Amino acid sequence: MTLEITENETTLAIIQTLKDRKKEQFLSIMDELQPYDIAQQYLNLPNKHKNKFIMYLPTEQLTYMIQELDKEDQLLVLEKLGIERSTQVLDLMDNDDLVSLLEELEPEKVEEILSEMKEEESTIVQNMMKYSPETAGRIMTNLYVWIPKTYTVREAVDKLKHFAELAEYLNYLYVIGEKKELVGVVSYKDLLLADMYEKIEDIMFSRVVTVDVHTDQEEVAKLINRYDFISIPVIEENNKLVGVVTVDDVMDIIYQEANEDIEKLSASGKAIDFNTKPFVAAFRRLPWLILLLFIGIVSGSIIAGFEETLDKVVALAFFMPMIAGMTGNTGTQSLAVVVRGLTKDDLNVKEVIKLVMRELWVGIIIGVTCGILIAIIALFWQGNATLGLVVGVSLLVTLIIGTLSGTIIPLILYKFNVDPAVASGPLITTINDIISLFVYFGIATMFLSKLM
């Protein structure tokens, strides 16, 4: 970034203007900053200067700044503002940002806030909150420009000018019919290139890609990314236009969904970031670990079931972690490929069969390679050809099973509309752990007389 002065110098300059009560100088610094930067400056400021910072900042800039903060800090600032000014801020806030703030609060608090706001704004927000979280209806904004199809290009340009300050993006104008039903879209480019007296309905693009209010946000992100849109219109029954989802929110969704996939795949617990408190983080992770602990007990009792075999050939224990670890890993590899693949593409039956066959082959190739390798190592290390054979064959079999279960289980879950990432991580670990121990000790017991 080429900023003439660095962030720290800016902070010092801001503190100086606040100390000297030079509001005009303070405002001229703020005018040069992006909302995100203003928020960072505010957060970096020593606490004793924060009240004056908020006091000096005009309500509009303050609103933009608040939208850049995380929810905890948003609430702290709103409390500092007092009822009158915080209501002004809430009225100015983008609906989608306001909804995502409110959904974290107690119902009584939400009611209190809504009752203080302008009725028009509060009705819109209340309507949005009726939709399920993580759907298009929850993340849409009403800051877009719509025009009746009967407008001329000149009328459209005039309306656009009038709403320029309000709309998030000006790239598209949505065209509606008599009942506010969406009938087409016109890009700003089209307006620039058209004759001023043409009718909008004659130049509009009528095959509009839309999402329903109930569409999952991941699906919305997929569509915006697929079509390289800046925004996508949201409709409800009878094609009625009720909002748009913009690309900046979609970027956050893509980050969020990727993080969720990683959380689920690594079983690392929900929504832990750098600011999560230790107790909260520990208790979000504990369920997975306790589940794993019990899976470990199940594995342990399988081993206990083969105690006699193990007692006779202690060397079998040496290869136990390797076989369990590799089977688990190969399952996770397949799972990761399936889960991420599904975020970008949808699959039909033909493709599913192709994918399962591919993974079967992958399992065979890696099984044969690793099986031969470990058989040779076991032979030379323990000087026992039968042990080498037992370990090698076990690894071959478990790697093939591990690969297939890591592919098929998430696909089945996906088919039944269960998120494959969340349910299959521990499921695949359990199944692979148990199968690998059964296969290993089963084969070993079969060859027991030759092993000793």
Next chain:
Amino acid sequence: MTLEITENETTLAIIQTLKDRKKEQFLSIMDELQPYDIAQQYLNLPNKHKNKFIMYLPTEQLTYMIQELDKEDQLLVLEKLGIERSTQVLDLMDNDDLVSLLEELEPEKVEEILSEMKEEESTIVQNMMKYSPETAGRIMTNLYVWIPKTYTVREAVDKLKHFAELAEYLNYLYVIGEKKELVGVVSYKDLLLADMYEKIEDIMFSRVVTVDVHTDQEEVAKLINRYDFISIPVIEENNKLVGVVTVDDVMDIIYQEANEDIEKLSASGKAIDFNTKPFVAAFRRLPWLILLLFIGIVSGSIIAGFEETLDKVVALAFFMPMIAGMTGNTGTQSLAVVVRGLTKDDLNVKEVIKLVMRELWVGIIIGVTCGILIAIIALFWQGNATLGLVVGVSLLVTLIIGTLSGTIIPLILYKFNVDPAVASGPLITTINDIISLFVYFGIATMFLSKLM
């Protein structure tokens, strides 16, 4: 999506028009489709109709369609086109799409293609290819509008109209000085709201957030997402404006980087998707699995080193997979939190210390909880209080160590500019595996007389 006719019906209609050689009807279907949809239709088409599809499609629409295909299909279509038409397409293609196609090809093939293109276009592409992959210079486009700072608002609007068809987005106009150095930015909104005779330099925003040609694409994505931009200007020495990176490319980058993080964390091998061939997929995964196999051998030899202990108390083997598995998992949990956290935030020393202390506490909390739980289970299952104590204390110690190594190792790698996701996955697995076995058998050997 509310499309009046479904995708399949469209396909049938297209095939009919191609069969009946009704070019005009074919073109009117195409005019209603987005480039992505045209590409999907082309891919779904039976092979015998593909040549006519390409022949009928106007070169401009064909170019848009090709930009939506993956690289293999792009090359197949270009080959079908013949030299003359494929050169027209290449000239029309967005530079960033062209560069990402060329970087996959043999150097001779690249030279051949570039030599056939317009010199102006080929120079731009050659310049872009000088930058390292995954930097701003490689992914920028030259389809943006710039204006000299001496322009009036009216002149700017006129230029904008002139370039409307070319530019990817019209949201911002970049303002340059005499040496093409970037001096400011004007949004289209600003132009609409300003007086026609005002000078651009008087209304422009001069504190422009930019990226350098060498900036990593992940950093570019971070900035665009942070500031909710639609595009960000790319500069080289002396602040010279050389391109912009647009939000649609950034969305692809966010997907790609998230997939890379998941690939690395799950050690699932590079760039495996639903279309990867089995041999390729297997050989991309094998390195990790072979590494894991050798780690397994190291673990095995640690167990072998404690053979005497294990021989005397076989029950110790029952808890081995559980302890190794849980230590490995807790390390991966911490690693996932750190790796994903770093994609959105940068850390200073104070925050690093805070994070490490947080994870230490997390380790203690989950260690104590799981340790007590397993001690009780071991006591009742095996009826041996000492065994319960050994297993419980081992788990407590290894969970704390696992959590810390999963936090500290990726932070150290990040500090030395090594990607924490790629290097620390297997590293943490190794370290945690080895430490957990040492701790477990070490403690068990200490209490051996009481265990028997």
